[in-house]
Amino acid sequence: MNKVITKLILVASFSFLLGCVHTTEHDALAVGKIDAQALLSNYQSFHTPHRQFSLSDRQIALVKQWPRSVHIEVYFGTWCHDSQREVPKLLKILSHNQAVTYNLIALDYQKTEPTGVAIKDDIKFTPTFIVFQNKKELGRIIERPKTTLLNDLDEIIQLKGKL
Template sequence: MNKKVKRLLAVVAASLSLHVLAEGCGFHKEVIEEVAFCHNEYPPVVPTGKITPEKLVAEQEEFRRYYQSYQVDTGTVASLQQLSVPTDIVAIIATWCPDCHRETPRFIRIIDEIDNPNINVTYIAVDRNKKDEEGLAAQFEFSRIPTFIVMQNGLEIGRIVERPTRSLEQDLVEILK
């Protein structure tokens, strides 16, 4: 192959790599179908719909590893252990998404540490088209995953999208002030 073709291929490969890194687990809508820009190493059949945190940690190796290694900032979440307002959190996640592999198990660990019966979390897994078989995720507007939607009295009061601003603990405390 001549040098110009090799150089062109290298530039194209580098551009695609940078695009994938910049996009994270977002979705590109300018193609016929929505395509997620994440690793393709994961099984083509992914769980969708309502899923328990126990199932995620037990069956997903990456989730289990992050869950076991994460150290919750207990000082930051102490106030959430006293939260008396019923709070619902919808976590829209995917087992194929690297950002979800990192953030979802950490979030599960935080909720386990808080251990507050007033905080109820529903985990909804989506496929690469942002859909689940039951249509649960379609009830919420989102474009990036994971998305953690925090609600009180049926109204959204905040969300954490893809990755926290500071930390999951700090962002959650800030939303629930």
């Protein structure tokens, strides 16, 4: 009986410690520009989905067709579950076309950051992906894609980029 109680106490203690580790990540907010490597290295909630997401050969071929004049501003929160779902996917997608540039801009809980670009770009929700071509805004994906992130990005780039 004592062994069972001891094991239960150990399991409960271990579970409590795991909960503390998870909370610590959320307490360490990233705010401002951050590179993909730092995001994926320091935030498990971004690293794991990034590692698990994959593209088919057809999807990779599609991404490789995007022009080098495309740039994406990525506004997100390390604390935001929508960001934790969509930003890792975007990073995996963009890893297949190094010509497409992007900036990762982490926001605080008020959706601001020190330089004021989030206010200038009228960011209200996270994540917000703003797609540019030749410095002209083509479109935005706000919080979640209508279909899939890849399909929505491709639609913005292929359709609106030709206007």
